[in-house]
Amino acid sequence: MTDQAQQRSGLFITFEGGEGAGKTTHASFLANALTEHGYEVVRLREPGGTTVGEQLRAIVLDPANTQLGIHTELLIYEAARAQIVCEVIKPALERGAVVLCDRFADSTIAYQVYGRGLPLDEVMRANEFACQGVWPDRTILMTTGASAQKGLTRATLHHEADRLELEGAAFHERVNAGFLNIAKEDPSRVRVVESASAKSQTSKLIFEELSDLFPWMRELIDDPEYFAPLDIRKVHN
Ligand code: T5A
Numbered sequence: 270m271t272d273q274a275q276q277r278s279g280l281f282i283t284f285e286g287g288e289g290a291g292k293t294t295h296a297s298f299l300a301n302a303l304t305e306h307g308y309e310v311v312r313l314r315e316p317g318g319t320t321v322g323e324q325l326r327a328i329v330l331d332p333a334n335t336q337l338g339i340h341t342e343l344l345i346y347e348a349a350r351a352q353i354v355c356e357v358i359k360p361a362l363e364r365g366a367v368v369l370c371d372r373f374a375d376s377t378i379a380y381q382v383y384g385r386g387l388p389l390d391e392v393m394r395a396n397e398f399a400c401q402g403v404w405p406d407r408t409i410l411m412t413t414g415a416s417a418q419k420g421l422t423r424a425t426l427h428h429e430a431d432r433l434e435l436e437g438a439a440f441h442e443r444v445n446a447g448f449l450n451i452a453k454e455d456p457s458r459v460r461v462v463e464s465a466s467a468k469s470q471t472s473k474l475i476f477e478e479l480s481d482l483f484p485w486m487r488e489l490i491d492d493p494e495y496f497a498p499l500d501i502r503k504v505h506n
Contacts, residue, residue, distance in 0.1 A: 279368065281403065287413065291411050319349075467499075
């Protein structure tokens, strides 16, 4: 382990963005790089990441649950979050791990406020309650360019559309606009990364946005060979 890894207390990094933006792909590549550099990495997804959370995920994403109300939907996401925070994220940060999470509280603002139309102040209160004082140190917001359709097409290429993916294009456009607003309001935490081009290029941009937290990344950014494999092999999630 590097000296730096030993001294650093835990770091919480989230990946956000619309459907199929590339969060899983790039969180996985980053996790490999951090592990190679001696960090304990905890990779999670929301909703999910705990036994209870995965059960809640199955409910909220099941296209058969057409009766699910938008308040119930919000509370399911928050319940899953409350569980992953206390069961996994808090203990990992206390140990000094780097926690990488696909989606977190920003998704609730983007989907349940901008997408569904729930009041911002109420959703922020729900987020605060579920997060229990835990908040990301850095958020990578991945975008697929002007239209949400590109991400939706990517997301449903290898699996059946889930309940949220089945929402119309207008819903997903509002979600994407919501994410960009969140970034505008908190630019030091939320870094926007375009993921419309080659994966290697996207990953390099992500490393640039994290290089103040991990200065050794600067050397990798200057090495084109490091990112090249992303364009030719599948990174295991
Ligand atoms: N939700 C979630 C809420 O409504 N409220 C909340 O509070 C929370 C937490 C979760 C759903 O729940 C909603 C949001 C979601 O609708 P999910 O499966 O976790 O669902 O989220 P998705 O966005 O649907 O996850 P995906 O796996 O579909 O998308 P990713 O992870 O963004 O994309 P990824 O990495 O799987 O890549 C998709 C495809 O694109 C290709 C990849 O190879 C892959 O095939 N690709 C590129 N990927 C990255 N960079 C490039 N340049 C690429 N080019 C092609």
